[in-house]
Amino acid sequence: MHDFKYKDNELYCESVAIRQLAEKYGTPLYVYSRKTLVDHYKKIRDAFKSLRPLICFSMKANSNITLCKALVKEGSGLDIVSGGELYIALKTGVATKKIVYASVGKTEKEIETAIRHHIFLFNVESLPELEMIDKVAARLGRRQAVAIRINPDVRPKTHKYITTGRKENKFGVDMETARGIFMNRARFPHLNICGIHIHIGSQIVDAQPFVKAIETISVFINELERKGVNIRWFNIGGGLGIIYSNERPQTAEEYAKAVVPILKKVKAGVILEPGRFIAGNSGILLTRVVYVKETATKNFAVVDAGMNDLTRPSLYGAYHDVLPVRSASYGSSSELRSYDIVGPICESGDFLAKGRKFIDLKQGEFLAVMSTGAYGFSMSSNYNARPRPAEVMVDGKHHKLIRRRETYRDLVRTELP
Ligand code: LLP
Numbered sequence: 001m002h003d004f005k006y007k008d009n010e011l012y013c014e015s016v017a018i019r020q021l022a023e024k025y026g027t028p029l030y031v032y033s034r035k036t037l038v039d040h041y042k043k044i045r046d047a048f049k050s051l052r053p054l055i056c057f058s059m060k061a062n063s064n065i066t067l068c069k070a071l072v073k074e075g076s077g078l079d080i081v082s083g084g085e086l087y088i089a090l091k092t093g094v095a096t097k098k099i100v101y102a103s104v105g106k107t108e109k110e111i112e113t114a115i116r117h118h119i120f121l122f123n124v125e126s127l128p129e130l131e132m133i134d135k136v137a138a139r140l141g142r143r144q145a146v147a148i149r150i151n152p153d154v155r156p157k158t159h160k161y162i163t164t165g166r167k168e169n170k171f172g173v174d175m176e177t178a179r180g181i182f183m184n185r186a187r188f189p190h191l192n193i194c195g196i197h198i199h200i201g202s203q204i205v206d207a208q209p210f211v212k213a214i215e216t217i218s219v220f221i222n223e224l225e226r227k228g229v230n231i232r233w234f235n236i237g238g239g240l241g242i243i244y245s246n247e248r249p250q251t252a253e254e255y256a257k258a259v260v261p262i263l264k265k266v267k268a269g270v271i272l273e274p275g276r277f278i279a280g281n282s283g284i285l286l287t288r289v290v291y292v293k294e295t296a297t298k299n300f301a302v303v304d305a306g307m308n309d310l311t312r313p314s315l316y317g318a319y320h321d322v323l324p325v326r327s328a329s330y331g332s333s334s335e336l337r338s339y340d341i342v343g344p345i346c347e348s349g350d351f352l353a354k355g356r357k358f359i360d361l362k363q364g365e366f367l368a369v370m371s372t373g374a375y376g377f378s379m380s381s382n383y384n385a386r387p388r389p390a391e392v393m394v395d396g397k398h399h400k401l402i403r404r405r406e407t408y409r410d411l412v413r414t415e416l417p
Contacts, residue, residue, distance in 0.1 A: 001243060002281040003033040009327045011368055013284070015397040016324050022286050022366045025390050025401060028305035029286040031378050032402075034070055034395040037282035037373070041071050044240075044274060047256035051263060054120075054269035056100050058238050059085045061275030061374035062283070066300040066393055066402040069132055071278065077120070079238070079273035085108040090117065091277065100235065100271060102149065102197065104129075104170055111136045115144055121234065121271075122146045123197040130181065130188060137190035147195025147235055150178045152216045156201040156209040156239070171199070175220060180228045194230065195268070196221060199237025202276060207258040210239070214262050221266045230260045234263065235271035242280040244371050245319045252277070276374040283373025285310050285389070286325070289354075289365050290344070301340045301361045306343025307350040309384040310369060310376050317366040322353045325366035335359045341367065345384050377403075385411055 003014045011018045013033050021031055044055055056077035059068060068078065069092045076100025089099055101114055102123035111133055114122070124130050124146050137144040149172035173181070178196070200213050208256045214236055221231045236259070241249035246374045248257070263270050285321060287305035294300075312318035322341055336357040343350040352369055361367075381387050387406030392399055 002036045002355075002371075004036075004323075004370065005108070006327045009324045010243055011323060011327065013399075014064060015396040016286075016394050016399050018286060018368060019053075019366060021392055021394075021399060022288065022325070025392055026405065027286050027288040027366065028303075028309050028389040030283055030389055030391040031286055032064075032067060032283045032373055032391065032393050034282075034393055037067065037279060038070055039093075040278045040282065041076055043252040044272065044277065045075070048240045048253040048260065048270070048272065050225050051260060051270045054098060054273060056273045056277030057148060057278055058108045058273045059089060060378060061068075062279045062376070062378050063088050064377065064391055064402055065091050065178040066400075067279070068094070072282045073244065074285065079275070080119075083113055086110070086114055086117065086119070096120070100147075100273065102199070102273075106132075108132060108136060109185065112140070113161075115140055115142055120145065120197055121197075121233065121235070121327075123149045123195075125149050127173070127177065127181070130168050130191065130193075134188040134190045134275075139362055143190055143192055145192045145194055147197040147233055148173060148178050148181055148193065149199070150175060150220075152198055152200065152213040154200050154203040154209045154216075172197075175216075179224075182224055183227065185229070195233030195235060195271075196231055197235040197237065197271075199273070200239055202239050203241045204239045205241035207250045207255050210236070210255065211258050211262065214259050216264050218266050221268060224388060225238055225267070231266070231268045234266060234268040235273065237262070238272065238274040238276070240274050242276055242278035242371065242374075245321060278374075280374040281371050283371075283376055285352075285369040287367050287369060289361055289363055289367065292339075292361055294364055299337055299361075301339045301341050303341055303343060303352065303367060303371070305389070306345040306384070306386065307347065307352075308345060308381045308386050309343070309389050310352060310372055310374075311379045311381070312375060313352050314347075315379075320353060320372060321370040322356050323370060324358060324361075325368055335347075337361075345386075382406075382411060387411060 056079040058079040081103040099119040151172035172291040288302040291302040306313040390405035391403040
């Protein structure tokens, strides 16, 4: 699953002792295993190889340039959602013909920049957006390829904030609207409306909702073909779940086994845009215990990472495993004590984990918050005027700073007197 393992009671990332990284680069610190990252990309690529799909890593999960570059080098494209992500994507050296662009709120300026850079496909989420892209393409004298994002109205079992394919969500259009768009595509002379996109949610652990959504769309694609509409691309989105605690998510192979036979029945080329599956288990957030605070009801380990560094526990009640960097702290089970791992932020909701068992946590000791490679740093903020953490990439026995820690000066850099 990943390359963070204990050797001689010390946690390692590949061949590098985590403690060494904490001492050299300080904490809080995001640490990534290049091998885990690339292996997960390869798992998807290999599972789907009979379809030769375009896999576009969803940059919102982690947009660090070095990390994205490692995937681009393996042949990955990128899924972007903003002008900012396009800007970063261009710095990775990705072929712009491998960029797909979703988002319900693309502005005219963002659309223009993306068209100028010859991105591959816009995933269009509404009729007014379609009109806007047509208008901008006309102005630039271009014909832009687009896919229509359809909301297949399936109900994946996941957190309500991260389901996206239900009728009441803001994303995509319903089937009827899509049908109308395809049948009247001549209304948009500067668009090549040649694809369908779906993305039904995130952290989906079982293949069934994907199967249902893909089946529904496949039937629709065949209907359109009969009506003379040629669908060249079917983008099945991301959403594959990973192991945070005791989930048993489908593997890439199981996922492919369930959906490839359906996808083979349509002529369209396939696009995937996984984020979490590729990056999630490749990263940890390393933090230091600042104080151990014992109260009548609870023990708190106050650490130097907070909800501004990793917001998932506070925002979604998400579970992340927390491991001591020295496994000796586990000790024998009779000596275990329960701790809430909390940050320094002035909010009661600022916690990384609750009720976790350790043997006597000590001031100064390092803890690893696991599976934080996706939606970790990318959702971090400067709340409480906290500089955001540094990021380090480990590759075998080598390690490299891939984002320096922010300074206090960075905190005020954009302010004007
Ligand atoms: N494609 C589209 C259009 C998306 O909206 C997303 C994620 C993805 C692909 C990638 O999904 P993934 O493979 O990573 O599940 N912040 C939340 C997750 C939000 C996901 C938003 N969209 C979290 O921390 O769990």
